Amino acid sequence: xxxxxxxxxxxxxxxxxxxxxxxxxxxxxxxxxxxxxxxxxxxxxxxxxxxxxxxxxxxxxxxxxxxxxxxxxxxxxxxxxxxxxxxxxxxxxxxxxxxxxxxxxxxxxxxxxxxxxxxxxxxxxxxxxxxxxxxxxxxxxxxxxxxxxxxxxxxxxxxxxxxxxxxxxxxxxxxxxxxxxxxxxxxxxxxx
Amino acid sequence: xxxxxxxxxxxxxxxxxxxxxxxxxxxxxxxxxxxxxxxxxxxxxxxxxxxxxxxxxxxxxxxxxxxxxxxxxxxxxxxxxxxxxxxxxxxxxxxxxxxxxxxxxxxxxxxxxxxxxxxxxxxxxxxxxxxxxxxxxxxxxxxxxxxxxxxxxxxxxxxxxxxxxxxxxxxxxxxxxxxxxxxxxxxxxxxx
Numbered sequence: 001x002x003x004x005x006x007x008x009x010x011x012x013x014x015x016x017x018x019x020x021x022x023x024x025x026x027x028x029x030x031x032x033x034x035x036x037x038x039x040x041x042x043x044x045x046x047x048x049x050x051x052x053x054x055x056x057x058x059x060x061x062x063x064x065x066x067x068x069x070x071x072x073x074x075x076x077x078x079x080x081x082x083x084x085x086x087x088x089x090x091x092x093x094x095x096x097x098x099x100x101x102x103x104x105x106x107x108x109x110x111x112x113x114x115x116x117x118x119x120x121x122x123x124x125x126x127x128x129x130x131x132x133x134x135x136x137x138x139x140x141x142x143x144x145x146x147x148x149x150x151x152x153x154x155x156x157x158x159x160x161x162x163x164x165x166x167x168x169x170x171x172x173x174x175x176x177x178x179x180x181x182x183x184x185x186x187x188x189x190x191x192x
Numbered sequence: 193x194x195x196x197x198x199x200x201x202x203x204x205x206x207x208x209x210x211x212x213x214x215x216x217x218x219x220x221x222x223x224x225x226x227x228x229x230x231x232x233x234x235x236x237x238x239x240x241x242x243x244x245x246x247x248x249x250x251x252x253x254x255x256x257x258x259x260x261x262x263x264x265x266x267x268x269x270x271x272x273x274x275x276x277x278x279x280x281x282x283x284x285x286x287x288x289x290x291x292x293x294x295x296x297x298x299x300x301x302x303x304x305x306x307x308x309x310x311x312x313x314x315x316x317x318x319x320x321x322x323x324x325x326x327x328x329x330x331x332x333x334x335x336x337x338x339x340x341x342x343x344x345x346x347x348x349x350x351x352x353x354x355x356x357x358x359x360x361x362x363x364x365x366x367x368x369x370x371x372x373x374x375x376x377x378x379x380x381x382x383x384x
Binding site for chain 2: 020021022023024025098099100101105106108109110112113114119122123126147149150154155157158160161162163164165166168169171172173174177178180181182184185186188189190
């Protein structure tokens, strides 16, 4: 296998470090040390930590997309796909001992008023994430499994944002209570 | 009026600065500059930025408590108090142009794995916040205005966490969409 390029090593290290420590909690040196590349090489590849953060978000988003792939599996009823998707997210969180949380959520709390490029990227990613959920909500509504008195777009945004909020609380409490409350109330009230 | 003590000036400046810029985005110097006190005076009053953050959270919590006072107003039906409470939080956010967000939410995203004292304080404050909402949910359930097939504690935690998630999204999108979706779905599905 080809050796990953310095640029690649920096991006991979940035995803991990920014996810764990946040943008302001991470220095360029933290990233180059984690990437095991000379500190001086950073600015050959990236203009700023801010623009690297945008690329790291994009990379993290690829993982989110992998997780989202199950939402399109047409052999399973849409409402089950939807529930299993959030159960899967919660299971990942549980297995990670409620550490680090969602990188997109963390950056959404920390960065919108500090960096326009990061905020704009977050808005695009969250919109795409909402849309993926929305298609599945629409199908579940068409199946009659999910209530139809609210539009799919509103429900999808609500589910994603509520899950992000539950994840944040789980990080504080270091237990599953918030994630369980999300599953119970969100699905208990939306199912027909 | 007596001149505020240096300690007081530092705490007030810390609430504002930590709220806007986060823990890692704020230096001790940022705080002492905002407080207009000599940098050297900081450690006469606080052992660390971390322990000051705990005090700043406590101070911020007093504002949350002020907002919560309406939840106890027994002249208004409990379900209306509950809705108005979240409408009030959303209105405050809107008036602040979706900047800064909730300091408790921001710290919950940033700090749980970086500071045990901050995490423990957040857990206590979020539990108290949930409990205040829970009493009102219980009353609304007793009135028959809110569904009773889920316990008040679970509903209350869900409402608070979902609102925090919506707030985070509103900061990214810089509009009311997420807050409106929260009001529509959370209340639309929980009301009987």
